[in-house]
Amino acid sequence: MIQRSRSTGTHIFYPRIAVPGTGEQDLEWVAASGLATVYAITVNRARDGTYNLALVDLDEGPRMMTRIDGVEIVPIGTRVRARIVEADGAPLVVFVPEPAA
């Protein structure tokens, strides 16, 4: 789910009480497509393990931080699809590479 302004159709993330920059407060929750494109990615190489962190641009417009599961790294521009997993006892939105069409 993601927030959208009823009057302008603008999607926003993270959840707020108003659209940043313009201030509309007519936000509703709508289903997100779950599709996104990798905007930037890094692999954190820590003593406790190696994992990636990515910024992805949702098809609806907003950008979010996430992790691309199942791979060490993917090229920027890779199409990815959201998946909800459990991490530290809470649901977490991660992404997996979308099979090439």
Next chain:
Amino acid sequence: MTHPLRGRAAIVGIGSAGCGIAPGRTAMELMAEAALAAIADAGLALHEIDGIFAATSTHAFPTLSVAEYLGLRPQYFDGTNVGGSSFEAHLLSAALALDAGLCDAALICYGSNQRSAGGRLVSMSEPQPHEAPYKPRHPITAYALAASRHMHQFGTTRAMLAEVAVAARAWANLNPAAFAHGPLSLDDVLGSRMVSDPLTVADCCLVTDGGGACVLVRADRARDLPHRPAYLLGAAGAGWHRAVMCMPDLTMSAATESGPRAYAMAGVLPSEVRLAMLYDAFTINTLLFLEDLGFCAKGEGGSFVQGGAIAPGGRLAVNTNGGGLSCVHPGMYGMFLILEAVTQLRGDAGERQVPNLDVALVHGNGGTLSSQCTALLGTASAL
């Protein structure tokens, strides 16, 4: 038309303390020692300080703590904390307060014992709730993401990033006060341990202790004090985001706004700047700020620095103290950019002196490429 604040205040005293390793010292002790050194350097007495500007990573109310520790009763104070660029922001507010007559002698100060206290970057930054579940290791995660995007978009290479670290070390080797000395080659950087792709440990700043301070007075008084004044020609800040996920374009910082505003106030063009002190927490920073501050076109920072172009003898003197990469980085490095620019403008930089220097640019960065504050300093001949 000349901006009414241009040249109205000047840095007349600088001081530092414990840069590198200062075991057994608190952040406040280092800050106070630097402050006293700066006040003495200015030829002023402690009680003459009536404006306090301070930010640290360990004090919630730094101006109150400084006033108490030094026994001052400031008429004006400003503890704005926008991370490592806070002190460039303080230059502007100190100049405003001095010009308005709200204070007569402004102290800007900082101190940190992060290396001796824990050996890690100390930060009061609260976790960003929509990033934290993915376990970023900020600040490096944010800067690595920016580097990944810059490489993707403009063909920037790891060797170009490494060139920044090599140039910084070459300058540090000319600065006896720098923490990191010794040879550093492109291959050394490229072969260093990868921390967060594409940044190796050699692409990251030092973790040191250190205190720094400077004193400003109005220009008319500055002329009568012991050292050549470094006049504040222009300054401006800009910031659009807190968390890197909210940075609109990871290849373009808010320096694209702070820079032009500061240049306009100063009446200076990028081509007239012969020393650029750019906050190099990571090698990607230097490329971004060379571009955003008009030293080269967007995307060309990598090719601009190649072939030793920002090293000693290159086309533009950048980070002549050795930078955060090789000189000093106690967590909020912006203070030390100012100290080096003033040292250079006075002609006191020894082997690393930029000859006939009139105008220096100081650019602070804070958070995760979040706050950008640019200042232009000049000698009397730049007025």
